[in-house]
Amino acid sequence: MNPSSGGTSSTAPFTRILEMLRPDLLRFAFWLARDRAVAEDVVQETLIRAWKSREELKDSSAVRPWLLTIVRREHARLYERKRLPTVDVDEVEALGDPALASDGDAGLHDLRGAIMKLPDEYREPLVLQVLGGFSTAEIATELKLTQPTVLTRLFRARNKLRVIYGLAPAEDAE
Amino acid sequence: MNSGSPECRHARLQIGGDPQGLSADVAAHLSTCAECTRFRAETLALDARLRAALELPLPQFRKAVPPARRFALAASVVLAMIIAGGFWVFRPQPALADEVVAHVLEEAGSWDQQKLLPGSAVADVLRTAGVQFDATLPVVYAYACPFHGHRVPHLVIQTDNGPMTVMLLAHEPVSQRTEFAENGLHGVLLPAGSGSVAVLMRHGEVPADVAARIVSAARW
Numbered sequence: 001m002n003p004s005s006g007g008t009s010s011t012a013p014f015t016r017i018l019e020m021l022r023p024d025l026l027r028f029a030f031w032l033a034r035d036r037a038v039a040e041d042v043v044q045e046t047l048i049r050a051w052k053s054r055e056e057l058k059d060s061s062a063v064r065p066w067l068l069t070i071v072r073r074e075h076a077r078l079y080e081r082k083r084l085p086t087v088d089v090d091e092v093e094a095l096g097d098p099a100l101a102s103d104g105d106a107g108l109h110d111l112r113g114a115i116m117k118l119p120d121e122y123r124e125p126l127v128l129q130v131l132g133g134f135s136t137a138e139i140a141t142e143l144k145l146t147q148p149t150v151l152t153r154l155f156r157a158r159n160k161l162r163v164i165y166g167l168a169p170a171e172d173a174e
Numbered sequence: 175m176n177s178g179s180p181e182c183r184h185a186r187l188q189i190g191g192d193p194q195g196l197s198a199d200v201a202a203h204l205s206t207c208a209e210c211t212r213f214r215a216e217t218l219a220l221d222a223r224l225r226a227a228l229e230l231p232l233p234q235f236r237k238a239v240p241p242a243r244r245f246a247l248a249a250s251v252v253l254a255m256i257i258a259g260g261f262w263v264f265r266p267q268p269a270l271a272d273e274v275v276a277h278v279l280e281e282a283g284s285w286d287q288q289k290l291l292p293g294s295a296v297a298d299v300l301r302t303a304g305v306q307f308d309a310t311l312p313v314v315y316a317y318a319c320p321f322h323g324h325r326v327p328h329l330v331i332q333t334d335n336g337p338m339t340v341m342l343l344a345h346e347p348v349s350q351r352t353e354f355a356e357n358g359l360h361g362v363l364l365p366a367g368s369g370s371v372a373v374l375m376r377h378g379e380v381p382a383d384v385a386a387r388i389v390s391a392a393r394w
Contacts, residue, residue: 027230061273064320108298111227129192130221131228133320136192151191158190158220165220170186170213171178 014054017063018047024064024131025071031127032075034116045074068132069142072124107165114164122157125150185210193217194317196283215289218315222291225318226298229325270346271354271363274372277321277328278339279357284330285337285376287314296329303327305342308391322346333384336377344369344394353379364389 025046029039049070057066115123125143128134136154140147159169185203188195193214196204204211278284291313300307302318303325314337315330327342339361348370352363361374366389373380373388 027228030230031228108223108227111223112230115224115227126224127228130224136195151187154192155187155190158193158217158224161224162216162220165223167216167220170190171183 014051018050018067021064021067022047025067028068028127028131029071029075031115031131032072032124038075038078042071042075042078045078046070049074065132065134065138068128068134072128072142110164111161114161118157118160122153122160125153126157129154182207182210186213189214189217193221194281194283201283201286212289215287218287219291219295222295222298222316222318226302229302229318270343270348270370271352271361271372272356273321274341274343274363274374275354275356275359275361277319277341278359278374281317281319281328284315284317284328284339287330287337288332290314290332291316299327299329303342303344304394305344306393307342311391331388335381335384336375338380338384338388339372339374340388341372341374342366342369342392342394343372346370366392367394369394 022043025043026039029042029046030036033039033042046067050067053070057063115126118126125139128139128142129136134142136147136150139145140150143150145153155170156172159172162169181203185200185207188197188200189210204214296307296313296316299316299318305327307327307329312332313329314332315328317328318325319328319341320326321341321343322345324345326344327340329340329342331338331340343366346369348363348365350365354361354363359374359376360379361372362380362385364371364373364385371385371389371392373385
């Protein structure tokens, strides 16, 4: 293939890319932390760390997963370092956090609430896969799990959400 | 096929764990099991809603961030820019058409969908990507896929000429119509306002009138 035109800019500066991807990073951090203040802190740390480490990124097409990986690690580091209390997900919902707004789409609101209530071990790989676009192999590497374990956790996460979506749950493999 | 059979349980574990991926054994099973095929279609529809759910409304998200925290964040970014005192420039990227083909090949299972998606599932995908598209077209596959830092609607539409993949590239301007062919796929990139539309088919070239209709159906 040798197309005569392509339309992508080849000179986008790193700072512009960071700003462009910041919304994605913030959403991703929020679903990991379930707390907007923590998410902001994590993204702030991520941007600084990414800037300092920018020369490690050799493949520009990998910038998004690279940044999301930093977000995940910063999130884990923050909890290790500060020993933050776990978030009461019922309290988050009760506060009517605007981050969970759904423009009157009750189904979407319910789904967001259900995702919030998923245990970390199910929610994290699901967010990595669906929002982050990571493969099961990449998730396994990142979470230091086997691929079958990741697959089972993703299956169970979706199985819990099928009910919220009005579908019958599948028979669990276990 | 009995949905409780080992083959079905294996297929559903694979599909529930990774509905986008389709191993050869699961694909072979789906060709003989209507229940598991339906399960996969349900799971793909669920995933479209999941993506929409995970795409939190950022303007409202930002609204509640304390001003002091916003200032701290902005200051940190500006400081980082000043410290660096220069720009880090990316290497040239492969041509857009190459990347579109690579993306479509990664989601090879998308071509095999038969069941029409509900309008709400398609609307979720379009809303996630911030794109409008004529909802009357028969869409059998819809995802807001990550592409160049944006969410891009990746649709498969049933046409008289067979399934047709459409990617609505609102942030990818092209200067002229560009046809391409690679890995058994024929496609065309078309200018569409400030962005572009990629249309691909597996069998034969994309009919010009159909491509034009696709472009006219896209808005951003």
